Amino acid sequence: MTELTPSGVAALLRGLCPFIIKQINIFSEEFLITRGGRIGSGMGSLLEALWGYHTNKRLSSIEDAHPYEIAWMVDHDYNDFACVHRDRPWNPATKEGEVLRIEVKSMNSGAEEAKAHFDELVGKLRDEDLLLVLVWGWESKDELRFYPKVNDFFIGPAIKIARLRDALHVARGGSFVKGTACPDGCDPAACTHEGEPLNARNSRERGSGPTASKPPNSSLAANFGGLVRMIKTNSPAAASVFRDSRQTDEIAHDYISFIHRNFPKEEKNRYSAAEWREIASLLELDIDKLKTDQIIAKIRDKDPGYRDLLRGLEPQIEPAQDDPSPEKQPSQT
Numbered sequence: 001m002t003e004l005t006p007s008g009v010a011a012l013l014r015g016l017c018p019f020i021i022k023q024i025n026i027f028s029e030e031f032l033i034t035r036g037g038r039i040g041s042g043m044g045s046l047l048e049a050l051w052g053y054h055t056n057k058r059l060s061s062i063e064d065a066h067p068y069e070i071a072w073m074v075d076h077d078y079n080d081f082a083c084v085h086r087d088r089p090w091n092p093a094t095k096e097g098e099v100l101r102i103e104v105k106s107m108n109s110g111a112e113e114a115k116a117h118f119d120e121l122v123g124k125l126r127d128e129d130l131l132l133v134l135v136w137g138w139e140s141k142d143e144l145r146f147y148p149k150v151n152d153f154f155i156g157p158a159i160k161i162a163r164l165r166d167a168l169h170v171a172r173g174g175s176f177v178k179g180t181a182c183p184d185g186c187d188p189a190a191c192t193h194e195g196e197p198l199n200a201r202n203s204r205e206r207g208s209g210p211t212a213s214k215p216p217n218s219s220l221a222a223n224f225g226g227l228v229r230m231i232k233t234n235s236p237a238a239a240s241v242f243r244d245s246r247q248t249d250e251i252a253h254d255y256i257s258f259i260h261r262n263f264p265k266e267e268k269n270r271y272s273a274a275e276w277r278e279i280a281s282l283l284e285l286d287i288d289k290l291k292t293d294q295i296i297a298k299i300r301d302k303d304p305g306y307r308d309l310l311r312g313l314e315p316q317i318e319p320a321q322d323d324p325s326p327e328k329q330p331s332q333t
């Protein structure tokens with residue numbers, strides 16, 4: 001049996017993913033057929049679990065069997081899965097016997113707003129830990145029946161997405177608690193709030209944040225790490241961080257492209273009319289007298305690789321972002 005480095009295991013799991021998603025869809029089309037089918041059906045959680053089952057099935061059937069398997073996290077640990085050594089004891093508390101952890105999120109492409117959040121703190125993530133995001137929708141089986149189908153996915157190092165999320169959080173005026181200056185006045189050695197996100201109004205964004213930062217009339221401001229929301233920007237500073245991250249980090253670019261591919265309105269709003277015109281002219285499209293929506297449709301039709309052009313764009317005009325964020329500060333409008 002071949003033992004791999006942790007990053008080798010991460011690469012193995014990422015490489016298996018396209019095959020696993022196909023297997024999930026084959027299984028779903030055969031066994032998960034339903035009449036009706038609604039948003040908020042819990043079907044996303046079932047698809048997330050199927051990733052674990054099918055990955056295990058594959059891992060145990062690889063010829064030169066890798067000595068790994070996927071384990072379900074116990075109790076209320078944040079992550080969904082751990083990749084553990086097949087024949088060794090595993091202790092989730094000490095992480096003995098495990099190689100890395102995997103967080104799996106699902107989003108229904110028909111939902112008006114993606115509700116899934118990735119809000120694990122950077123300090124809790126190892127370099128090899130993975131984030132997997134599934135985008136699924138109801139697919140017609142016949143005239144009366146449907147089954148849940150995974151239409152797209154992202155899998156990559158969780159810490160890279162966490163860093164993108166955190167950089168944009170700070171650019172929006174947010175901050176992170178330092179144990180030496182905790183709003184609860186904790187003894188630095190005993191503070192459990194280190195790294196907890198606070199928004200621009202100093203309200204905590206996770207239930208485990210400082211009690212003194214609890215927003216009025218609610219237990220927390222639960223915006224942190226919204227899978228779509230985290231890449232929205234509402235100020236020139238945030239737009240600049242977004243551009244930098246997209247240009248300098250391949251994983252950030254992949255994630256942004258994944259979200260924009262599945263939520264095309266987000267992509268449209270992310271860039272200004274002038275920027276869309278610039279892309280059109282790079283592609284030598286005739287856009288005389290066309291409206292922005294028509295220009296975008298033409299760009300998407302002409303060149304599936306246009307996101308690499310968006311990535312390289314050096315905008316002269318700041319994107320006009322329509323962000324309904326409650327964090328929006330008057331000074332940034």
Ligand SMILES: [Zn+2]
Nearest residue numbers: 182186191193
């Ligand atoms: Zn504290």
